[in-house]
Amino acid sequence: MPLRFYNTLSQQVEEFRPQEDNIVRMYTCGPTVYDYAHIGNFRTFTFFDLLRRWLRERGYRLDHVMNITDVEDKIIRNALAQHKSLTDYTATFEKAFLEDCKALRLEPPERWVRATEHINEMAAAIQKLSEQGHTYSSEGSLYFRIATFPDYGKLSHNDFSGIRAGARVDVDTYDKADARDFALWKAPKDGEPFWDTPIGPGRPGWHIECSVMAIRYLGETLDIHAGGVDLIFPHHENEIAQSVSLTGKPFARYWIHSEFLLVDGQKMSKSLGNYYTLRDVLARGFAPEAVRYLLASVPHRKQLNFTFEGLKSAETSVDRLRNFKLRLEKEKFPPGNNPKLAIRTAEAETKFSESLDDDLNVAEALAAVFEYIRDANVAMDAGDFQEENGAVARAFLNRFDRIFDVLRPSTQRESLSDADVEAKIAARAQAKKARNFAEADRVRDELLQQGIILEDTKDGVRWKRK
């Protein structure tokens, strides 16, 4: 079965085929750097990461652009309040964001692009839209006139035919002719930063940046455009209106949206006290891999209810995976190749791949991995697991980890060197041999205090860092 994705545009699962050979041109909506990103944001960004990794695993070459919105109302408000320049203000949060991405092992896209570095291009695009008659100005600001774009609503499946132009719905501080119209260019207000451009002084509206930067780097028609479901309307709808008006071409072929993360069944909000940044969660002692696993383990089209209980569960699941990896690496297997197991591994890998091909069904893919691990453990216990099975198993596990990337621990507290640990283990072995279990247990506890866990096996002692 080919790779396929649910496309918001068609509301169907479709086979994925990029326009050109094996290159995937993908644009994903990145963060607005006005504050620390929260775990809801990272749910979406983790999904982008899985998408990237699976596309590449499937042989595609990626050209992925992600924007950083560094000019926007909240940023301006906060920067003014702190008497900082826009750049000084956003630099802090951009840096924090990139650190968080790294902690979560999110691969960087091929290009990060900042809104403020494309102001002139945005102005030029707006100019062109104006020449084409898609805009009007009001009090120094320029608006996109939705009435000039008949396909408006196709992505969000909204029917606007019943809405009258000019039927004023309460609109913020700007004057719009139609509630659906949106600002392309905002006139400067007192004390606010602005840019001098051929279309006048001001700053870009939010939507135009994505259209302009996507087209600039990826061409007029993207293969994939992804974002959170909350962006479907109006953001992505507006992007389509602008882009298609500008180019006359479809803007993106596959629109992929990830569902919301909820906390305790509700939307995160500061007033409810259920608003968590990644930093908040890590400060509670959870490893970034546990967070990554949790965010990655629920299919993107399903709302993910974040709880600390769930995070704990994710942590234990990661431990199970790591234990298996450790066993695979340390245990001595008899020579040979158990054909039954070889087949079993191939089956598991096939199920893993087919599941991810199916609109990135991570739940099913993980099931394939865990089922395999159980069978392999059983075989190991029975002595049926042989050397050559090990190589294949390691390859499968590596493949799993190229996508999920949770096996490597990120907190490496090297309080004891490997040699120190081995020495302690040797001392404990002596004590055990003398049946001095009190001393043996003392050593084991001592090591445990330092984050070293011992496991006695028939092949000797196996140890790992917590």
Added chain:
RNA sequence: GGCGCGGUAGCCAAGUGGUAAGGCCAAGGUCUGCAAAACCUUUAUUCGUCGGUUCAAUUCCGACCCGCGCCUCCA
């Protein structure tokens, strides 16, 4: 009200027109000097409710109930 997503065991969650994957937790057990790890057993006669289609529905159709999101900024 419109648009969209979802309601499957204590929690998370997959899935199919033919009788319920997987993970976590819990209980008991095997192994172990004791642990750890691993394994085994138990845990949904049942998949929001009510109808319908069918030999057969959790899976299709209809209605209804509930949760969440979007409809002004938002991953």
